[in-house]
Amino acid sequence: MKNVTPGPGPVRTGTAAPVMDARRNQLIILAVFVLVLVLLVRACSGRENQYEKVAHELTAAVQNNDFNAVAKLENSQTAATMGRGRLGRAADQLAPLGKVKRVHENTPAGDGPRVHEFDVNFDGGTVHEKIQFDPDGKVFTFHYDQPVKNK
Numbered sequence: 001m002k003n004v005t006p007g008p009g010p011v012r013t014g015t016a017a018p019v020m021d022a023r024r025n026q027l028i029i030l031a032v033f034v035l036v037l038v039l040l041v042r043a044c045s046g047r048e049n050q051y052e053k054v055a056h057e058l059t060a061a062v063q064n065n066d067f068n069a070v071a072k073l074e075n076s077q078t079a080a081t082m083g084r085g086r087l088g089r090a091a092d093q094l095a096p097l098g099k100v101k102r103v104h105e106n107t108p109a110g111d112g113p114r115v116h117e118f119d120v121n122f123d124g125g126t127v128h129e130k131i132q133f134d135p136d137g138k139v140f141t142f143h144y145d146q147p148v149k150n151k
Contacts, residue, residue, distance in 0.1 A: 048103060051116045055131055056103045058139060059120055063100070065091035075138035090144070097147055098123030114140075125149040 048056060054073060061069035067087055071079040102121040111117065114133045119126060128145040 049105060050137070051131070051133070052103045052105050052118065054133075054137070054139065055105075055116070055118045055120065055129060056100055058131070058142065059094065059103070059127075059129065060100055062087065062090045063094045063097075065095075073139050074142075075134045075136065075140055078138075078140055078142075093147055094122075094127065094144075097125040097127070097149065 058070065058073050061073065065088060067082075067084055070082065070087060074082060100120060100122055104119045104121075105116055106119055107115065107117045112132070114135070116131050116133065118129045118131070120129055125147050127147040130141075130143045131139055132141040134140045
């Protein structure tokens, strides 16, 4: 009678499981990266930058003919030269456009230092504004084009 003992079983190299784990980990990392990227883009796209925020506040203050609010945003020299009559004329042109919906900066590359241009959308129209800021971030000059009313 011969002694029949089973031989060693098939030898596993162990490569299948780690490869699948590595692939799964790569997919998870990629999915997390894409998710974080989407969240960052959404968080950054809906907010006004610092200059858009000042333009929004200034335009709303002009619309309301609020001399004190406008003076707070201007530097002392500009605030001293801004008369109530000039503010009133600007308010007469901007107030009929309705509430400010959006301010979007579109400053061309050729503009001077600290000069920013904006397209302001209202409920009833649009206007293009150009604001020059002083080194402290206060409004030095403020100009706007003739408002365009929605039909």
